[in-house]
Amino acid sequence: MLLTRRDFIKSTSILAGGILLGASKLSALQQDLGKGFKLINDNIGIFTERGGTILWYVSKEGAAIVDSQFPDSAKNLMDGLKKKTSRKIDFLFNTHHHADHTAGNFYLKDFVNTIAANENCARLQKEKNGGGEKDKTQAYPNFTFKEHSSFDLGKERVEAYHYFPGHTGGDSIYHFVNSNVVHMGDLVFNGLCPYFFITDEGSFRTWIKFLDKVHGQFPNDTKFIFGHSADPEKVIGTRDDLAKMKNYIAQLLDYVEKEKSAGKTKEQISASISLADFKGYVEPRPGMLKTNAEMAYEELSR
Numbered sequence: 001m002l003l004t005r006r007d008f009i010k011s012t013s014i015l016a017g018g019i020l021l022g023a024s025k026l027s028a029l030q031q032d033l034g035k036g037f038k039l040i041n042d043n044i045g046i047f048t049e050r051g052g053t054i055l056w057y058v059s060k061e062g063a064a065i066v067d068s069q070f071p072d073s074a075k076n077l078m079d080g081l082k083k084k085t086s087r088k089i090d091f092l093f094n095t096h097h098h099a100d101h102t103a104g105n106f107y108l109k110d111f112v113n114t115i116a117a118n119e120n121c122a123r124l125q126k127e128k129n130g131g132g133e134k135d136k137t138q139a140y141p142n143f144t145f146k147e148h149s150s151f152d153l154g155k156e157r158v159e160a161y162h163y164f165p166g167h168t169g170g171d172s173i174y175h176f177v178n179s180n181v182v183h184m185g186d187l188v189f190n191g192l193c194p195y196f197f198i199t200d201e202g203s204f205r206t207w208i209k210f211l212d213k214v215h216g217q218f219p220n221d222t223k224f225i226f227g228h229s230a231d232p233e234k235v236i237g238t239r240d241d242l243a244k245m246k247n248y249i250a251q252l253l254d255y256v257e258k259e260k261s262a263g264k265t266k267e268q269i270s271a272s273i274s275l276a277d278f279k280g281y282v283e284p285r286p287g288m289l290k291t292n293a294e295m296a297y298e299e300l301s302r
């Protein structure tokens, strides 16, 4: 189609107007919900306050939340969502058992029908909190799955996948199929050295395989939500961010393996660790790169 200059100006201004209208409508909706909310479209968005990023979905036919942060921030999330719907939340999904993703379950339990997670996630949450006073402030999943499960939200469907141990032994990703959004939990620390302790039953080696699998599973335009990000604007990202996280772990394992075969001790490797492509990488807590090296050494020694 050939456009005259006048037609071109007319059609581009209509287009720009349309985009502007869409964006301003979303930001107005966002402000209505309160602080910490960011919409992806009318029905789905994220919530960030303290701890792991929350993904939420609300429509007339169904509602779901992925991860729950802490009781105080979970309350702020719920206060916002109540402005959007009076219905009970059908599903609260947990990506893994860490407190900054599950402690808010306790607040949310009265507003949700089902708390769902991978069976290892549920077990680890119980083991880490079970017995004594801590247990009284926990709400555990009442539905668990092994490798895969599907959840119906009317016009939306959620597919959950647990492929391998990664950041922990019980990581799952949640794909909101029609919205084309995937919550990665802490399988991606975007632009950050990842938090990783071997006692959580995770594995650097299979974490790489998990990321490869997900990278191959979804197209380029899928939006990925990350548990944590160095840049708050990059909590939502792309497949490229999955590849970068994978490269970090691969370089870490490679470095530690070479040094270990050369006879270096865990302490020596931890003291000298440096990854060529990740110099000055942000640590979520001081010394996390050294801790990563020690955990890689322990995994390679098993």
Ligand SMILES: [Zn+2]
Pocket (backbone or CB within 6 Å): 096, 098, 167, 186, 195
């Ligand atoms: Zn975590």
